[in-house]
Amino acid sequence: MNPELHEEISGMTTSLVAAIAIGLPPEKAMAELHRRFKQIIKREGLSPEEIAYLRGKIEKWPPGYAEQWASGYAVGLANGKAKGTLAVLEVRGIPVPDSARERITTCTDLDRMDAWLERSRTVKRAEDLFADDPDVPQEKPGLD
Incomplete structure (x- = not known):
C-alpha cells in the first residue's frame, strides 16, 4: 500500500478508536470507517492490492481472499x-x-x-x- 494511503487509513482508524473511547458506539464507528473506505475506493489510480485491501475490510473477506481477488x-x-x-x-x-x-x-x-x-x-x-x-x-x- 502506498505510504500516503496507509497514513490516511491509520489516521481514520485512530480517530475512530478515540471516538469509541469517548462514547461513540462501535457499530457506528465501523459504519463510518466503511463509509470512508467506500469513498477512497472510488479514487483513480489505486492498485489492485489497495482496492482488495479496502474491499476486504468493507465486505469482511476471509484471510487470503483479498490477495486472490487482487490477482484476479x-x-x-x-x-x-x-x-x-x-x-x-x-x-x-x-x-x-x-x-x-x-x-x-x-x-x-x-x-x-x-x-x-x-x-x-x-x-x-x-x-x-x-x-x-x-x-x-x-x-x-x-x-x-
Whole structure:
C-alpha cells in the first residue's frame, strides 16, 4: 500500500478508536470507517492490492481472499487493456503479427499496458508499441 494511503487509513482508524473511547458506539464507528473506505475506493489510480485491501475490510473477506481477488482483478485489467490495444490497432488498420499479439496478450505489467494502449493511437506498426520498452533491444538501422 502506498505510504500516503496507509497514513490516511491509520489516521481514520485512530480517530475512530478515540471516538469509541469517548462514547461513540462501535457499530457506528465501523459504519463510518466503511463509509470512508467506500469513498477512497472510488479514487483513480489505486492498485489492485489497495482496492482488495479496502474491499476486504468493507465486505469482511476471509484471510487470503483479498490477495486472490487482487490477482484476479489485475489479470482482468491486463486482459481489458490488451483487448483495447488490439482493438485500436484493428480500427486503424494496422496488422498485428502473432509475436506482437502474444506479447500484448500475455503482459501483466499494468503500467506497460497503459503505455501500449496510449501508443496504439499513433504507431505506424504494431511493433512500434514496444519501441520505448527498456527490456527490448532496439533495432539499429543497417549500413547497406
